[in-house]
Amino acid sequence: MEIQLVEHQGCTVAKPQIDVLNTSNSRELLVKLDAITADQQKIVLDLSMLSFIDSSGIGSLLTMQKHQLQNNGILYLCGLSDTVDKVLRQLQLNRVFSIVKTADEAVAELGG
Numbered sequence: 001m002e003i004q005l006v007e008h009q010g011c012t013v014a015k016p017q018i019d020v021l022n023t024s025n026s027r028e029l030l031v032k033l034d035a036i037t038a039d040q041q042k043i044v045l046d047l048s049m050l051s052f053i054d055s056s057g058i059g060s061l062l063t064m065q066k067h068q069l070q071n072n073g074i075l076y077l078c079g080l081s082d083t084v085d086k087v088l089r090q091l092q093l094n095r096v097f098s099i100v101k102t103a104d105e106a107v108a109e110l111g112g
Contacts (some may be wrong), residue, residue, distance in 0.1 A: 001028050005036060006103075008044075011110050012037055013103045015046040015079075021057030030060040034067065035072040043072040053087055065097060072097025074098065077105035 015035060016029055019109055029106070038045050040050040045064070047058075068075040074100045080088070100106045 001032060003027060003029075003032055003036065008103070008107050011042040011044055011107045012040040013044040013046055013107070015048070015103075017049060019049055020052045021047075021050055021060070022052070022054040023056040024052075024054040026060040029057075030063055033064060038055050039070070042110045043068060043073065044076045044078060044103050044110070046079045046103050047077060047084060048081075050079075050084055051081050056093070058087070058093070061097070062093075074110065076100060076110065078103050078106050 006013045006015075008085075012034060016033075018025060018029070020054065020074040021029060032068075044065075046064050065111070067073075078100050079102065080099065085099070088097065088099070098109070100109065
């Protein structure tokens, strides 16, 4: 799994190159993102390539959020497709995650 990384004004923008986040790859995503963002306080996860997410994928996002909060960091999600956005909102996870339209918007909100 490839993850594009860009440092942008003090924030790490990570963009997984996947279109589906499910049981088959959610653990791999979590492990890779943990390894490359372990010391980062401000993470923006650009999910613009993602068209589908299942419960395992949501679990990985929640675990990432938990890790960030435990380390006094923050995680923003951006670039959500209509389908992924709908799933997160139906589960009321828009109350758990900071969700914005674009990575630039997230960086601006993070004070970058």
